[in-house]
Amino acid sequence: xxxxxxxxxxxxxxxxxxxxxxxxxxxxxxxxxxxxxxxxxxxxxxxxxxxxxxxxxxxxxxxxxxxxxxxxxxxxxxxxxxxxxxxxxxxxxxxxxxxxxxxxxxxxxxxxxxxxxxxxxxxxxxxxxxxxxxxxxxxxxxxxxxxxxxxxxxxxxxxxxxxxxxxxxxxxxxxxxxxxxxxxxxxxxxxxxxxxxxxxxxxxxxxxxxxxxxxxxxxxxxxxxxxxxxxxxxxxxxxxxxxxxxxxxxxxxxxxxxxxxxxxxxxxxxxxxxxxxxxxxxxxxxxxxxxxxxxxxxxxxxxxxxxxxxxxx
Amino acid sequence: xxxxxxxxxxxxxxxxxxxxxxxxxxxxxxxxxxxxxxxxxxxxxxxxxxxxxxxxxxxxxxxxxxxxxxxxxxxxxxxxxxxxxxxxxxxxxxxxxxxxxxxxxxxxxxxxxxxxxxxxxxxxxxxxxxxxxxxxxxxxxxxxxxxxxxxxxxxxxxxxxxxxxxxxxxxxxxxxxxxxxxxxxxxxxxxxxxxxxxxxxxxxxxxxxxxxxxxxxxxxxxxxxxxxxxxxxxxxxxxxxxxxxxxxxxxxxxxxxxxxxxxxxxxxxxxxxxxxxxxxxxxxxxxxxxxxxxxxxxxxxxxxxxxxxxxxxxxxxxxxxxxxxxxxxxxxxxxxxxxxxxxxxxxxxxxxxxxxxxxxxxxxxxxxxxxxxxxxxxxxxxxxxxxxxxxxxxxxxxxxxxxxxxxxxxxxxxxxxxxxxxxxxxxxxxxxxxxxxxxxxxxxxxxxxxxxxxxxxxxxxxxxxxxxxxxxxxxxxxxxxxxxxxxxxxxxxxxxxxxxxxxxxxxxxxxxxxxxxxxxxxxxxx
Numbered sequence: 001x002x003x004x005x006x007x008x009x010x011x012x013x014x015x016x017x018x019x020x021x022x023x024x025x026x027x028x029x030x031x032x033x034x035x036x037x038x039x040x041x042x043x044x045x046x047x048x049x050x051x052x053x054x055x056x057x058x059x060x061x062x063x064x065x066x067x068x069x070x071x072x073x074x075x076x077x078x079x080x081x082x083x084x085x086x087x088x089x090x091x092x093x094x095x096x097x098x099x100x101x102x103x104x105x106x107x108x109x110x111x112x113x114x115x116x117x118x119x120x121x122x123x124x125x126x127x128x129x130x131x132x133x134x135x136x137x138x139x140x141x142x143x144x145x146x147x148x149x150x151x152x153x154x155x156x157x158x159x160x161x162x163x164x165x166x167x168x169x170x171x172x173x174x175x176x177x178x179x180x181x182x183x184x185x186x187x188x189x190x191x192x193x194x195x196x197x198x199x200x201x202x203x204x205x206x207x208x209x210x211x212x213x214x215x216x217x218x219x220x221x222x223x224x225x226x227x228x229x230x231x232x233x234x235x236x237x238x239x240x241x242x243x244x245x246x247x248x249x250x251x252x253x254x255x256x257x258x259x260x261x262x263x264x265x266x267x268x269x270x271x272x273x274x275x276x277x278x279x280x281x282x283x284x285x286x287x288x289x290x291x292x293x294x295x296x297x298x299x300x301x302x303x304x305x306x307x308x309x310x311x312x313x
Numbered sequence: 314x315x316x317x318x319x320x321x322x323x324x325x326x327x328x329x330x331x332x333x334x335x336x337x338x339x340x341x342x343x344x345x346x347x348x349x350x351x352x353x354x355x356x357x358x359x360x361x362x363x364x365x366x367x368x369x370x371x372x373x374x375x376x377x378x379x380x381x382x383x384x385x386x387x388x389x390x391x392x393x394x395x396x397x398x399x400x401x402x403x404x405x406x407x408x409x410x411x412x413x414x415x416x417x418x419x420x421x422x423x424x425x426x427x428x429x430x431x432x433x434x435x436x437x438x439x440x441x442x443x444x445x446x447x448x449x450x451x452x453x454x455x456x457x458x459x460x461x462x463x464x465x466x467x468x469x470x471x472x473x474x475x476x477x478x479x480x481x482x483x484x485x486x487x488x489x490x491x492x493x494x495x496x497x498x499x500x501x502x503x504x505x506x507x508x509x510x511x512x513x514x515x516x517x518x519x520x521x522x523x524x525x526x527x528x529x530x531x532x533x534x535x536x537x538x539x540x541x542x543x544x545x546x547x548x549x550x551x552x553x554x555x556x557x558x559x560x561x562x563x564x565x566x567x568x569x570x571x572x573x574x575x576x577x578x579x580x581x582x583x584x585x586x587x588x589x590x591x592x593x594x595x596x597x598x599x600x601x602x603x604x605x606x607x608x609x610x611x612x613x614x615x616x617x618x619x620x621x622x623x624x625x626x627x628x629x630x631x632x633x634x635x636x637x638x639x640x641x642x643x644x645x646x647x648x649x650x651x652x653x654x655x656x657x658x659x660x661x662x663x664x665x666x667x668x669x670x671x672x673x674x675x676x677x678x679x680x681x682x683x684x685x686x687x688x689x690x691x692x693x694x695x696x697x698x699x700x701x702x703x704x705x706x707x708x709x710x711x712x713x714x715x716x717x718x719x720x721x722x723x724x725x726x727x728x729x730x731x732x733x734x735x736x737x738x739x740x741x742x743x744x745x746x747x748x749x750x751x752x753x754x755x756x757x758x759x760x761x762x763x764x765x766x767x768x769x770x771x772x773x774x775x776x777x778x779x780x781x782x783x784x785x786x787x788x789x790x791x792x793x794x795x796x797x798x799x800x801x802x803x804x805x806x807x808x809x810x811x812x813x814x815x816x817x818x819x820x821x822x823x824x825x826x827x828x829x830x831x832x833x834x835x836x837x838x839x
Contacts, residue, residue, distance in 0.1 A: 032717025033724075036757075040716065041369060043447055044738060045748050046756035051447065087367055097510075153541060160549040168546045169537050170512065258537045260364075260511030268368055273717045 008297065012290045019286040020076070020279065024069050027275050034273040035061055038085050041272075059085060072279065081283070082276035084269075091280035094265065099284075101171060102261030105254070106246035108177055109184035114239060117189040121196025122223060128201065136193060143190030152183045152256040169258040180257040184250045188242040195238055199231035206230070233300055240296035244289040343575055343814060343821040347838035349528070355837050356531040357818065360552040363538035364511045372443045374514075375497045375505060377482040378828045379534055379556075381516045382527070383423075384485030384499035387414055387433070388476055388740070390829055392822070394580070394636035396480050396740035396781065400428065400500060404476045406779035407465070412475050416462040420523040422488035423504040430458040435489040437466070445483045449475060473779045477740035482828055502527040502833045511536055528820065528836035547572065547813055553837075554814040556827070560621035561692065566813045573816050576624040579633040579807030580825030581736040583616075583625075586749055586802045588761045591726050597681060598729050602662045604800035607681075607730070608648040609655035610704035611697060613805040620696045624809040630792050631804050632745040633737045633825060637792075638785045645789065646797050649805070655704040664705065672705035680707040681729035684722045689732060697732065697805075724757040731762075734808040737826055742785040743775035750795060750802065764801045768794045 035056035039047035056062050060071070075082060081091035124136035159179060160168035170176050203209060204227055212222050251263035258264075262281060269277035349355075366374050375383040387401035398404075403415040420428035437456045440446040450468035457465040468475055478484075488498040497505050502524065503516035514534040518527045535552055537543045543555045544562060548569070558566060558574065567574045585607075587598040597603055617625040627647075628634060634642035664672035664679055672679040685694050691712060698708045708730060713719035722728060735745045747754060750764040751772045763769075768791055775787035795802050810827050820834040 030717070032715070032719075032721040034717060036720050036724075037717045040720070042444060044736070045448075046720075046754075046758055048755040049757055050755060052757070086369075088371065153545070156542065156545045156549075160551070161545055164549060168549045168551055169542050170535070172512070256539045256542050258511075258535075258539065258542060264511075264538070268363075271715045272368065273715070 005298075008294050012294065015290050016283065016286050017073075020073065020283055021069070023279055023282040024065075024072070027273075027278060028065055030273070032273060034085065034275060035059055037273050041086060072276075076279075076283065081280040084277045085274050086272050087274070087277070091276050094277065095262065095280055095284055098260060098262050098265050101259065102246075102250075102254070102263065104177065105180055105184065105250065105259060105261060106243060108181035109188070109246055109250070110239065110243045112181055112185035113188035113192055113242065116185065117192025118196050118235065120189075120193040122200055122228065124193065124197040125200035125204065125227075126219070126223065137197070140190040140193040143186045144194070146186065148183055148187065148250070148252045149256055151186055152179070152253060155179045155183060156256075171259050176257075176259075180250075180253050180259050183257075184246060184253050188238075188246075191242070192235065192238060196231065196235055199234050200227050203227045203230045236296055236299055240292050240299075244292040342823070343573055343819055347817070347819070349819075350837045350839060352530055355529045356533070357529050357554065357832070357835060357837065358533040358535055358552045359554045359556060360537045360543040360546050361534050361556045362536075362540070362543070364536040366508070366514070367510055370445070371494045372445060373483065373485075374493050374508060375516065376485050376493070379514070380482055380828050380830055381501075381505075381514060381532060381534065382503045382832050383497050383501045383505055383516055384482065384487060384493070385501050386479055386482065386484040386486065387416075388480040390477075390480045390740040390826055392578070392824060393639075394633060394737060394740060394825055395638075396477050400486055406473065409467070410471050410473070411465050411467040413459070413463065413465050416464070417523065418462060420500050421521055422500055423498050423519055424488055424491070426488050428486065428500055429461045430464045431461075432486055432489050433464045434458055436486045437484075439487065440484060446479070449478045449484070451475075451479075471777070474741045474743065474776055474781075474784065477742070477744075477781060477784075479739075481739040503529075503532055506531070525833055527833045529832060532832055544813065547815070550815075553818055554812060554821075556812060558811040558813040559690070560624045560809040560811060562813075563622045563624050563809075563811055571816050573814055573818075574624070575812040575814060575821055575823045577810045577812075577823040577827060578825040579626050579628060579635065580827065581734050581808035581810060582628055582631055582633055582745070583732070583734045583805045583808050584631050584802050585611075585805065586731045586733065586762050587800075588726060588729050588731075589801060590761050590763065591729070595682065595727055595729055597679070600662075601800055602658055603679075604803075605648070606655045606658040606662075606664075606704060607701060607706055608800055608803045609651040609658065610701050610706060611803065611805065612650045612652075612700055614650060615700065616693065616696055617806045620693055621806070621809050624811050625806040627806055628804050629796065630789070631735070631795065631802050632742060632788065632792070633807065635825060636737050636740065636742050636744075636785070637789050638742075638782065641785070641789050645792050645804075648796060648800065649803065652703055655706075659705060666705045670702060670705060671707045678707065679705060680709050682711060682727065683708045683730045683732060684711045684713055684719060684728050685732040686713075686719060686734060689734065694732060720757075723761075726761050736808075736828075738828060739826075740781070742781065742788040743772055743791075746788055746791050746795065747772050747776065762801075764795050764799060768799070768801075 036047060036052045039051050039055050060068060083090055084094060120136050124133045127133050156168045156179060159166045166178050167176050209222060209226050212226050251267055254261045254263040255267060266281050269281060361379050365378050369378060375381040385399045387399060388396050388404060389399040391397040400417050401414040402417050405413045407413050416430060422428060434456045437451055441451060441453050450470040450472045452469035455467050455469060459465055466475060485499060487493050491498040502519055502522045504519040506515040506517050508514050516532045518530055537546060540559055546552045547555050563574050566572050587604055588595055589599060613627045617627050629642055629645040629647045630637060659672055664674045667673045694710045698710055701708045713722060723731060737744060749762050750768060752759060752763040752769045771787050771791035771794060775784045775791060778784050796804060812823055814821060817838050819838050820836050824830045
């Protein structure tokens with residue numbers, strides 16, 4: 001097990017370096033001059049060439065590309081992600097400030113998606129081809145198909161404008177979390193519902209389930225102890241992947257609900273060509289994905305004893 | 314409820330939606346006869362497009378672009394876009410590139426400190442240090458204290474438009490020893506209470522203000538980046554007003570019970586400019602006949618009244634007419650809105666319509682690469698495209714994803730026609746003409762848009778006279794050269810900047826320059 005963990009951590013480091021190189025390269029290739037953007041923001045009009053040149057020097061953009069990247073990497077491994085060009089704040093501070101908000105939203109959305117998706121999937125599988133099954137599948141299809149911005153506006157219209165039960169925007173209280181979390185949970189919940197249904201149906205056809213039924217176990221016991229437990233591995237995978245995506249920032253939802261998290265930060269950083277912030281965000285997102293995948297991998301051992309003993313060999 | 318939910322579908326196409334119900338251009342004033350609420354309830358919450366103090370400049374907290382009336386400059390600009398006294402009572406040109414400012418007396422900062430010449434020196438030193446006033450050419454030693462209530466300001470380069478340029482919130486006067494990035498302490502009718510990044514900015518009435526005290530007890534800005542969410546927040550009652558309502562939503566909002574709109578008078582202009590000195594492949598617009606034809610093919614009235622639902626006005630000048638003085642608009646002849654003339658010019662110059670309706674000549678299609686300022690809404694671009702197509706001109710719109718991409722496209726010279734809007738942020742009548750067409754401006758795009766010696770000479774004269782009225786006259790002459798003689802720019806309309814408010818908000822008068830918006834006269838009614 002220890003060597004397995006060590007190998008995965010080594011791959012994690014390599015993955016992060018790869019992601020940072022890719023982001024840096026994309027930034028360099030993207031059209032436009034970030035120094036001009038910075039100065040134009042300050043002046044609010046097309047800037048004189050000499051000011052742009054001065055800003056380019058100040059930001060270190062006149063140095064060779066490899067040198068720029070190596071400088072950045074050297075500081076990043078020491079935890080220094082540099083300063084945002086437009087916000088004049090440390091990148092790590094900005095990410096640290098916003099991360100808890102995105103984490104709260106992601107956790108709420110992930111929790112909701114599991115609480116809604118898994119039971120719906122099980123219900124659907126248990127009553128296969130019934131009216132309930134068709135209804136659940138239709139609901140899952142709609143949930144997966146509706147764009148998140150449309151769902152967001154619809155929920156705001158219904159619950160904030162019409163009923164006035166929940167706030168339309170902002171953050172700070174549990175009430176503010178409801179609409180964005182529900183919006184964000186719709187897609188993953190629908191995916192989970194469909195995946196759970198198909199996985200459970202597959203497991204229900206296995207010999208050991210037939211044996212359990214033949215032995216006289218009640219349906220709930222068959223589902224809980226045999227079917228669901230064996231269907232857990234793919235469910236864990238999808239849940240982990242969606243949580244990684246949520247943690248990296250649900251861009252559309254955060255923008256619509258004025259939820260100042262990492263997704264909202266990513267949008268403004270990209271629009272502003274604020275490269276230190278973009279690099280920092282991508283690095284953080286990569287780290288989140290890789291660590292979550294790692295955690296999911298480890299959880300397989302808990303879910304499936306066969307995997308645990310394979311790793312212990 | 315079902316009907317309202319069905320409207321959600323319309324929200325998705327809200328940017329394109331329009332109705333036949335065209336509201337007339339408002340004066341931007343909201344007055345009601347209803348009784349005012351008690352002072353304790355005099356609060357106003359405005360939704361603004363995101364936290365600009367993060368995305369723009371924290372050193373201008375509460376000042377620009379969202380102006381909470383906490384800070385004041387020596388001079389401001391009034392509703393006619395003319396310079397007006399604020400913390401200075403007089404500005405005199407004394408020769409040698411120097412202006413003397415006499416300061417208002419009996420003014421105190423929010424922390425009780427007296428406003429005086431030393432405060433002006435301190436403020437300008439900070440402006441120079443933070444590079445907030447680059448266009449003024451004010452340097453570290455430019456401000457000289459003459460006595461407690463008199464300062465001389467001498468820019469480092471000839472700049473006789475100094476008084477008009479410093480009438481911008483960037484040049485706000487702050488209390489010595491304070492840092493506005495942390496907490497702005499100034500002289501305005503409101504004082505700072507709280508700033509929560511990405512959430513809100515709160516100010517309260519300053520009880521010892523030197524001028525007319527604000528009627529509001531508290532003014533709050535809530536930061537909401539999404540324009541549809543801002544509108545929904547207004548409809549849900551969580552905010553009392555919205556900045557920058559999209560013009561396509563104006564009629565819809567105006568017709569809703571309990572809401573009103575207040576478009577600003579012209580303070581920004583929509584202008585088409587041309588690549589007059591482009592590289593190989595981008596030289597079509599060097600032909601003045603093509604520029605004339607494109608100008609004639611466009612109907613700005615349609616843009617203002619139909620596309621923007623009456624919230625904009627047709628203009629003939631590249632600057633908002635008010636900054637050029639009364640009667641300026643009538644001095645520049647309109648060159649647009651004559652489709653027959655457009656077709657005549659094109660036919661006379663050998664451009665024949667092809668089977669797709671686009672004109673051709675010598676095997677070349679009349680197709681013009683048209684980048685548009687990145688935040689220009691696509692529906693209005695399509696409107697202009699459709700108008701040009703009637704004459705057989707193909708405006709190949711290339712909307713850039715962001716400012717950097719747009720800037721790169723323009724600076725590369727690989728374009729023919731540019732669609733842009735320009736804000737009049739100060740009282741300088743030569744400000745907009747000198748930004749894009751003036752040969753002595755060193756920004757990267759001038760080499761493609763420079764309008765030539767005759768225009769440059771007039772702008773030189775507009776910048777070189779200490780008399781702002783003379784400067785305005787010269788700016789009008791320069792505009793005539795640009796628009797009527799050279800067809801180097803096509804002014805279309807003012808750029809609509811619309812406030813939407815609850816009906817209970819009274820006393821609001823939209824300022825043409827949104828960053829100078831005053832809040833003192835606003836109050837809440839029952």
